[in-house]
Amino acid sequence: MSSTKFKIVGSVNGATIKEAATKKGEEFSSVNFIVTETGTEHPNKVMLNYFAMGEKKSYVDKFFAKAGDGAVVEVEFNIGVKEFNGKQYGENRVWNVKVREPVEQSVF
Secondary structure (H helix, E strand, O other): OOEEEEEEEEEEEEEEEEEEEOOOOOEEEEEEEEEEEOOOOOOOEEEEEEEEEHHHHHHHHHHHHHOOOOOEEEEEEEEEEEEEOOEEEEEEEEEEEEEEEOOOOOOO
16 A cells, blocks of 8 residues: 655544454454644645554544544544455545644533
């Protein structure tokens, strides 16, 4: 898989988390979210994926707690292509997230 590195600063929306296990029984967590660029006249939107397994699974939970919908983040990610069953799929895989303005957490 080839990839290129990019960075975007913007607000998060549409964040969803998935927790599951591979066929080998290894647990993983994945967050899919959209970042809408801030500070530009014509903002870009990017659908991103933050994936972790094993000991790093807790990073996804920490991300989701601070960077849910409405948070402002700086995200570094790779754009790449994967092949599965003879078909090509694009992916934007996150490798670094800095939360600039966290989401206010509700207290129930």
